[in-house]
Amino acid sequence: MSDNREHSYYLIYKSIHDVLKAEKKLKERGFNFELIPIPRNLSSDCGSCIRLYDQIEDVTNCADVINMEKCFFFDGKDFKPFMRQ
Amino acid sequence: MKTTAGKNQESAHSSHDMLYLDNAATSHPKPSQTLRFFNHFIRSVGGNPGRGGHPASVEAARIIFEARERLTSFVNGIDSERMIFTRNGTESLNLAILGLIRESDHVITTSMEHNSVMRPITFLQNEKKVTVSAAQCSARDGTLDPMRIKALLRNNTRAVIINHGSNVSGTVQNLKEIKSVIRDALLIVDACQTIGSIPIDIERDQIDVLCFSCHKSLYALQGVGAIYIRKGVDPRPLQFGGTGSNSESLEHPAFLPDRYESGTPNTPGIASLLGGLTLIEKIGMERIMKKERSLIHLLVTGLRNIDGIVVYGHYEKGPAVPVVSFNVTGKLPSEVSYGLSRRGICVRAGLHCAPQAHKTIGTFPHGSVRVSPGYFTNRRDIITFLEAVENIVRQ
Numbered sequence: 001m002s003d004n005r006e007h008s009y010y011l012i013y014k015s016i017h018d019v020l021k022a023e024k025k026l027k028e029r030g031f032n033f034e035l036i037p038i039p040r041n042l043s044s045d046c047g048s049c050i051r052l053y054d055q056i057e058d059v060t061n062c063a064d065v066i067n068m069e070k071c072f073f074f075d076g077k078d079f080k081p082f083m084r085q
Numbered sequence: 086m087k088t089t090a091g092k093n094q095e096s097a098h099s100s101h102d103m104l105y106l107d108n109a110a111t112s113h114p115k116p117s118q119t120l121r122f123f124n125h126f127i128r129s130v131g132g133n134p135g136r137g138g139h140p141a142s143v144e145a146a147r148i149i150f151e152a153r154e155r156l157t158s159f160v161n162g163i164d165s166e167r168m169i170f171t172r173n174g175t176e177s178l179n180l181a182i183l184g185l186i187r188e189s190d191h192v193i194t195t196s197m198e199h200n201s202v203m204r205p206i207t208f209l210q211n212e213k214k215v216t217v218s219a220a221q222c223s224a225r226d227g228t229l230d231p232m233r234i235k236a237l238l239r240n241n242t243r244a245v246i247i248n249h250g251s252n253v254s255g256t257v258q259n260l261k262e263i264k265s266v267i268r269d270a271l272l273i274v275d276a277c278q279t280i281g282s283i284p285i286d287i288e289r290d291q292i293d294v295l296c297f298s299c300h301k302s303l304y305a306l307q308g309v310g311a312i313y314i315r316k317g318v319d320p321r322p323l324q325f326g327g328t329g330s331n332s333e334s335l336e337h338p339a340f341l342p343d344r345y346e347s348g349t350p351n352t353p354g355i356a357s358l359l360g361g362l363t364l365i366e367k368i369g370m371e372r373i374m375k376k377e378r379s380l381i382h383l384l385v386t387g388l389r390n391i392d393g394i395v396v397y398g399h400y401e402k403g404p405a406v407p408v409v410s411f412n413v414t415g416k417l418p419s420e421v422s423y424g425l426s427r428r429g430i431c432v433r434a435g436l437h438c439a440p441q442a443h444k445t446i447g448t449f450p451h452g453s454v455r456v457s458p459g460y461f462t463n464r465r466d467i468i469t470f471l472e473a474v475e476n477i478v479r480q
Contacts, residue, residue: 017342
């Protein structure tokens, strides 16, 4: 799995319950990620989101961890909405 | 009389010079795990869960998440987001009853219910033209024949509300049999006395809404209850407010668990529940039931051997929660409990917030003396109790 700290995905969930559910599943599968406060430009919520350093495709293939509300790709400079296929 | 509970293999904390036999009201002493998890939260975590992305808040949310997941699997629920934390069993029952029963609906309940069921449905009867039928349970031991529920069903029966285990007589009802006769009506279960003492299986028994407190046989601190709401069942929330989610919207979130959990939760209490669940997993439900049944056997046999004592319930018949009601001929329950109190023994006398149950077993209006041991009670405690009762009877 890659560890590109410049390129990452921001996975936004509707509730902290869903964030922690995703955290549990991602941890079990050994993904490279961290829980961070949601960047203000991505959501008005004051909670947490997941910053993923692996390829999003690897995650979205796991049916039970993709229950996210929104996803953004960060290229080191800008956030771009990521649309699931 | 020092409580000997601490001598059990699993330690529990009690510094009082008393014999506590009122575990049906709340368990005491609490196991060391309860205090350990509570202590960890207070000393080392301390944040408000889901409010802010900082470590104290996230760690508090993780504690609640883990408690929610473990509690869900404890009752064989499918989806942990449907396990909602409340303040107590009463709040859970109010959410189920006030949130699901609509104007002019019909509701069936039983003659063994606690006031936490009877009062909200009486409110609906008075305010929302709800009609209520109560299935009569057996006068001998409070058992419910499911056919009595079936006979009361109407086209507009919205819900059947059942006390799983009586806080007066210890009687446990067969939920699976009840569910099999109620057609499309929702099965709402009050499991305050059974959870942690008798295995509960939401899927096997097809329970629609399970309501319970966590400070009795789940060994959490007081102030924690929970409700599991089956998918497709959608009660109106009891309160609205901040959830840490969807903050830009003035509309209350529709997703769970946030829909039913607004405001700061009792995180220290929920952390203590995690300790209680850890203890139960360590001991195993089989061992808990075996011990509690053996204590009840000793207690009931001992009481029946004392002349002038009437024991209510039928403990040979099947599963029962560790609750025994009795009376002494010629003495009021309050006199007996005062006699026990003077000897440092804590039991509860009166109606136990369940006047209907006392009417059913024939002990209304004075009620009974209720003695409820717990996992940390030992055989010596029961013998001490029986000796004290014998002394009081002779006086």
